[in-house]
Amino acid sequence: MPTDQSPPPDTRDAAQTLDDLEELLKRIPGAQKVINELRDLRALLVGRRAPRVAVLGRRGSGKSSLANALLGRELLAVGAVEDTTAAPAWIDLEVQGRQVRWLDTPGLRAGARPERREAVAKALRSERPDVLLWLFKASQVDAGVDEDLAELVALRASISGPDRAVPVVVVMTKVDELPPAERRAPPYEGDAEKRASIEQAREVLRGHVQRVTGAELPVVPVCTWQRFAEGAVATDWRWNLDALAMEIHKGLPVSAQIEAARAFERARSVRRKVAMRLVGTATSVSFVVGATPLPIADLAVLIPLQSSMLTGIVYASGRSLGPRAVSEWLAVLGASVGAGVGLREAVRAALKLVPGVGATISGAVAATGTWALGVAAVRYFIDGVSVQEARAAFSQAAEEGPPSDITRPDEE
Numbered sequence: 001m002p003t004d005q006s007p008p009p010d011t012r013d014a015a016q017t018l019d020d021l022e023e024l025l026k027r028i029p030g031a032q033k034v035i036n037e038l039r040d041l042r043a044l045l046v047g048r049r050a051p052r053v054a055v056l057g058r059r060g061s062g063k064s065s066l067a068n069a070l071l072g073r074e075l076l077a078v079g080a081v082e083d084t085t086a087a088p089a090w091i092d093l094e095v096q097g098r099q100v101r102w103l104d105t106p107g108l109r110a111g112a113r114p115e116r117r118e119a120v121a122k123a124l125r126s127e128r129p130d131v132l133l134w135l136f137k138a139s140q141v142d143a144g145v146d147e148d149l150a151e152l153v154a155l156r157a158s159i160s161g162p163d164r165a166v167p168v169v170v171v172m173t174k175v176d177e178l179p180p181a182e183r184r185a186p187p188y189e190g191d192a193e194k195r196a197s198i199e200q201a202r203e204v205l206r207g208h209v210q211r212v213t214g215a216e217l218p219v220v221p222v223c224t225w226q227r228f229a230e231g232a233v234a235t236d237w238r239w240n241l242d243a244l245a246m247e248i249h250k251g252l253p254v255s256a257q258i259e260a261a262r263a264f265e266r267a268r269s270v271r272r273k274v275a276m277r278l279v280g281t282a283t284s285v286s287f288v289v290g291a292t293p294l295p296i297a298d299l300a301v302l303i304p305l306q307s308s309m310l311t312g313i314v315y316a317s318g319r320s321l322g323p324r325a326v327s328e329w330l331a332v333l334g335a336s337v338g339a340g341v342g343l344r345e346a347v348r349a350a351l352k353l354v355p356g357v358g359a360t361i362s363g364a365v366a367a368t369g370t371w372a373l374g375v376a377a378v379r380y381f382i383d384g385v386s387v388q389e390a391r392a393a394f395s396q397a398a399e400e401g402p403p404s405d406i407t408r409p410d411e412e
């Protein structure tokens with residue numbers, strides 16, 4: 001697994017670029033803010049590791065199904081009646097390079113065996129999870145939930161440090177079973193009755209959670225039911241997993257965010273958020289580099305910076321990293337990059353030909369180029385729009401420029 005010490009080979013270039021950039025920015029007065037952003041970017045992109053997620057809940061609450069639903073593959077055994085998951089163990093779930101470190105646990109109440117609880121506690125202590133998922137069946141939110149919660153609170157306390165409690169997301173599973181019984185298959189967006197019963201069950205669960213834990217924990221309703229045939233998904237009732245992925249994301253350290261964005265198949269909002277963060281940082285850095293009067297070769301800095309950004313966007317989208325994806329993409333955009341930014345760049349550069357300054361381009365032009373490239377890549381790789389639409393997004397972003405908070409210079 002990638003560690004913070006040695007960057008995985010596919011991001012070594014990005015690591016080197018970001019280190020070089022930091023050295024450069026240190027020589028520019030007032031660049032401290034972007035240096036900090038750059039360090040965050042480095043943690044996101046280079047110091048990355050798989051998120052560690054632990055699931056807890058009663059027997060049959062859908063713990064193993066949730067892993068399958070999040071990754072979009074039949075990775076863990078799922079069972080209708082029996083205790084399906086026998087012993088708690090951390091495992092690496094992986095689908096085509098998308099990975100999560102997952103602690104699947106047996107149902108806590110099954111047979112009420114105390115040694116089982118101890119085994120779960122031991123597994124949680126052996127490796128501290130980034131996030132705990134507490135699962136409750138939607139049809140049972142009023143059935144003895146308090147004892148379960150008390151137990152979960154105790155487990156959480158046993159692994160939380162004095163400074164920081166392990167984040168928790170409460171997951172209300174199997175919402176398809178809520179009334180009206182005859183309409184089970186998602187989506188429920190157009191079904192006011194179903195939505196109302198989901199909301200009602202969620203309120204009940206939220207109330208219990210609030211009373212027992214004394215905290216406002218997020219409660220996310222989901223459906224995770226899938227039927228697999230020959231390794232492929234034959235029936236897909238997954239619902240609201242994008243919202244769940246977002247709540248999980250909020251609890252993660254920066255170093256686990258990009259792997260989580262990749263791993264969770266339905267996590268478009270998370271992927272978008274992570275990718276736009278890459279774009280925002282790269283744009284700020286471009287602004288500072290372009291605006292500096294130091295005689296540095298702007299393009300020598302901007303091109304590797306923009307490639308790192310694009311690499312990160314492709315990676316966050318769940319695709320595997322290879323030089324091909326980015327270069328193909330640049331070829332697709334090629335024409336509009338030349339026409340959109342090249343021209344403006346030339347005009348501004350001409351205006352900036354002041355003796356002694358060197359061939360620098362302006363901060364605004366550099367930032368606009370990076371911004372437009374990034375926004376168009378997010379539309380294409382994350383939102384899945386066509387090449388034409390991505391080109392249109394590029395032109396529009398180049399026209400409008402980045403939001404002013406991204407290019408605001410440091411307050412000194």
Ligand SMILES: Nc1nc2c(ncn2[C@@H]2O[C@H](COP(=O)(O)OP(=O)(O)OP(=O)(O)O)[C@@H](O)[C@H]2O)c(=O)[nH]1
Nearest residue numbers: 059060061062063064065078079084085107224225
């Ligand atoms: N109706 C419905 N059934 C589901 C859903 N998700 C999973 N199931 C079913 O619920 C049953 C239990 O699911 P599992 O994922 O094995 O539950 P578990 O919590 O891992 O169970 P144990 O490991 O035995 O504690 C299986 O028959 C699943 O097919 C859902 O969203 N709706």
Ligand SMILES: [Mg+2]
Nearest residue numbers: 063064084085
């Ligand atoms: Mg299980």
